[in-house]
Amino acid sequence: MPNPDFDAEALYQVLAQRVKAGLADAQNTAIVGIYSGGAWLAERLADELQLKDRLGFIDVSFYRDDYAEKGLHAEVKPTQIPFEVEGATIVLVDDVLYTGRTTRAAINELFDYGRPARIMLAALVDRGGRELPIAADFVADTVSLSNDQQLVLQRADDGRFSLTVDHA
DSSP states (O other): OOOTTOOHHHHHHHHHHHHHHHTTTOSSEEEEEETTHHHHHHHHHHHHTTOGGGEEEEOOGGGOTTHHHHOOOTTOOOOBOOSOOTTOEEEEEEEEESSSHHHHHHHHHHHTSOOOSEEEEEEEEEOOOOSSSOOOSEEEEEOOOOTTEEEEEEEOTTSOEEEEEEEO
């Protein structure tokens, strides 16, 4: 059940405006979404920014530092980077920024494709709890949740976003 406290569509609009403003002078821009929530956000951002030919997706499953503990996620998707990473300004998009480990894994994977000029991080929600020194360049909102709670982005068939708070 979507949480009425978190209007994901309104948060997306805030994030989109911040990304647009932050990229006003950027050159050679591309967008890479982290599966799955970040990929959904990246698709919509790329559409609004007319960057559909500069849209990529990344699955960090094999790059996570806890891969040995957690094993392979059941829904691993192939990473797709259909543009030249070398020298690009990349907006890395994730739905929820938490420990920073997913972001670190995504950056490591991006460097396997080349050396970007710059990587900027966009997150719909920052929930704190960082374990690594990673911060978002663009974030729509910051929330506090207990360690046993998880914020989950969902996308309806019509493309609309909703957020739920699940218990881990």
